Amino acid sequence: MSARQQAKFLPDGRRLHLQDGPIDLVIQADGAPAAIDIAYDAACERFATLLDELCAELPQLRQRLTKDSVLPQGPVAARMAEAAQPYAAKHFITPMVAVAGAGAEAILNAMVGAAPLSRAYVNNGGDIALHLDDGATFEIGMVDRPDQPRLFGKLAIKSGDKIRGIATSGRHGRSFSLGIADAVTVLATNAPGADAAATMIANAVDLPNHPGIIRVPADSLQPDSDLGRHLVTRAVGTLTRTEIARALARGVRFADSLLAGGQIHAAALHLSGQTRLVHASPGLMTTIGQAKEAFTHAAS
Structure with missing residues (x-):
């Protein structure tokens, strides 16, 4: 992570706080201690690229989405456009409508893909991506x-x-x-x-x-x-x-x-x-x- 980005545990020692510009996340993972450590490392690694990835397509992400729009290429930006698309025919909407949720999901996917977790969440200012294993x-x-x-x-x-x-x-x-x-x-x-x-x-x-x-x-x-x-x-x-x-x-x-x-x-x-x-x-x-x-x- 760059000097611009911050990562620290909250006082409870369980939740991780990641901050980069306007992106402010609170993360928690449940599972075996080794798996939790791996998941948090994966979250930090993915977080290091998130803001720059979005900024690369920001002008396009701020444009109204229509049936003729050129869709963004980045994985998070593409998820934003996908979430906005059902409303585009009848409403003014841009992919930015889903930026917080898509960002949270990207970090969660990195965590779950790196280690087996029983439960995990990424909270991006109240927009939460959630992982629940069977029975959780x-x-x-x-x-x-x-x-x-x-x-x-x-x-x-x-x-x-x-x-x-x-x-x-x-x-x-x-x-x-x-x-x-x-x-x-x-x-x-x-x-x-x-x-x-x-x-x-x-x-x-x-x-x-x-x-x-x-x-x-x-x-x-x-x-x-x-x-x-x-x-x-x-x-x-x-x-x-x-x-x-x-x-x-x-x-x-x-x-x-x-x-x-x-x-x-x-x-x-x-x-x-x-x-x-x-x-x-x-x-x-x-x-x-x-x-x-x-x-x-x-x-x-």
């Missing part, structure tokens, strides 16, 4: 706002659930949002797919033309934003319970369509204290008064 389980808590974590429920994932990606998106997250959701949490088959779906569902939670919602062009806040002149949400005034319900209903309809199409396994949508759950398996996503851990930190 994974439980994390969920929050309704990433910037002001309040625990509202839990996710209990078993190896047989075939869920290997968890992502959260919304107007309080690291990226801009076209909608007004405080947070949308998605479970999907893989991390890039979860990342893209969470963003698109969060965009769908909205009240178009509402006078109390302040929006500005994305490039006025970040000149190189892949969203360009598209209006992103900067503030949401007080909404009535009816307005909150109407905005969430828009998001639920979109999430239901993704569930029916197999693009997601479940979603939790939050806005101004109200929550809606979308899932096909009762008990997979359970709303409770107190969860074991914050969503942005995977369970030990």
